[in-house]
Amino acid sequence: MVKSRQVRQFVKIALKLLIPITLLTFLFHFLFSPASPKHHNHSHHQSISAHLILATTTSSNLTWLDPALKNTPWKPQIYVTDIHHSHANAGELTVPVNKGNEAMAYLTYIVDNYEDLPDVMFFHHDHAQAWHQQFSSAFEIKNLNLETVMEQGYVSPRCLPGCENVIELPGDVVPLEDLHLPGTSRDVLISTILREFYGQVPSKIAAPCCAQFAVSREAVKRRPKENWIAIRRWLERTELDGGLAGRVLEWTWHLWFGMESVFCPKEATCLCEVFGVGDCA
Numbered sequence: 001m002v003k004s005r006q007v008r009q010f011v012k013i014a015l016k017l018l019i020p021i022t023l024l025t026f027l028f029h030f031l032f033s034p035a036s037p038k039h040h041n042h043s044h045h046q047s048i049s050a051h052l053i054l055a056t057t058t059s060s061n062l063t064w065l066d067p068a069l070k071n072t073p074w075k076p077q078i079y080v081t082d083i084h085h086s087h088a089n090a091g092e093l094t095v096p097v098n099k100g101n102e103a104m105a106y107l108t109y110i111v112d113n114y115e116d117l118p119d120v121m122f123f124h125h126d127h128a129q130a131w132h133q134q135f136s137s138a139f140e141i142k143n144l145n146l147e148t149v150m151e152q153g154y155v156s157p158r159c160l161p162g163c164e165n166v167i168e169l170p171g172d173v174v175p176l177e178d179l180h181l182p183g184t185s186r187d188v189l190i191s192t193i194l195r196e197f198y199g200q201v202p203s204k205i206a207a208p209c210c211a212q213f214a215v216s217r218e219a220v221k222r223r224p225k226e227n228w229i230a231i232r233r234w235l236e237r238t239e240l241d242g243g244l245a246g247r248v249l250e251w252t253w254h255l256w257f258g259m260e261s262v263f264c265p266k267e268a269t270c271l272c273e274v275f276g277v278g279d280c281a
Contacts, residue, residue, distance in 0.1 A: 101246030
């Protein structure tokens with residue numbers, strides 16, 4: 001009996017210690033564990049048509065892509081930018097000329113699919129992860145909230161604590177054919193293209209880099225097809241360095257899809273609404 005009483009006393013003491021330890025452990029994990037994305041209802045996403053537009057080259061490593069696409073609604077549209085269409089295999093997507101970085105692939109997709117666009121499009125590079133990505137490409141593809149894209153029209157997967165690429169635009173312009181001349185400043189390059197194809201020049205622009213974004217069908221169709229054709233024609237024909245011409249579009253993509261000139265979503269809001277990460281209560 002004495003031994004039994006001792007055992008019961010030991011159990012009582014152990015339980016008294018165990019309960020607060022368990023509560024403290026739970027509280028620690030609740031407060032300090034990294035946030036994980038909310039599970040999006042992919043069955044609902046299946047009712048949303050979605051294209052993933054990738055700008056690639058013949059040397060691109062896309063081994064990450066198939067696993068990333070599994071159980072998602074994305075249909076890949078892979079553009080190989082360094083193959084001339086005359087040498088392309090059947091069904092292989094190419095561009096008119098390899099110029100303008102990813103911009104030529106993006107514009108070619110829009111022009112070729114304007115009459116039959118999906119609900120959502122994610123314009124993306126070919127890498128598994130780059131310096132400008134907080135998350136891997138696979139994570140972005142699996143967790144991008146399609147409803148957010150459809151509601152907002154344009155989202156960037158790059159969520160930041162503040163603005164970047166803030167560019168003042170005094171409004172000085174030159175003829176399109178003179179953009180390649182030495183000494184043409186960045187603000188003049190941007191202002192000239194915006195005046196020609198956008199119709200106005202904001203006093204300042206800003207948006208997250210680096211030419212990766214998701215848009216809705218309605219955002220693309222805010223501009224007539226002829227406008228998209230004209231921008232691509234300029235990119236094809238300009239004597240401006242192709243890489244620099246692509247950068248001009250990189251700095252201004254948010255404008256073409258109807259966003260405000262200074263587009264700087266709050267980091268926490270962006271993470272929650274775009275990926276379901278963080279405190280989304």
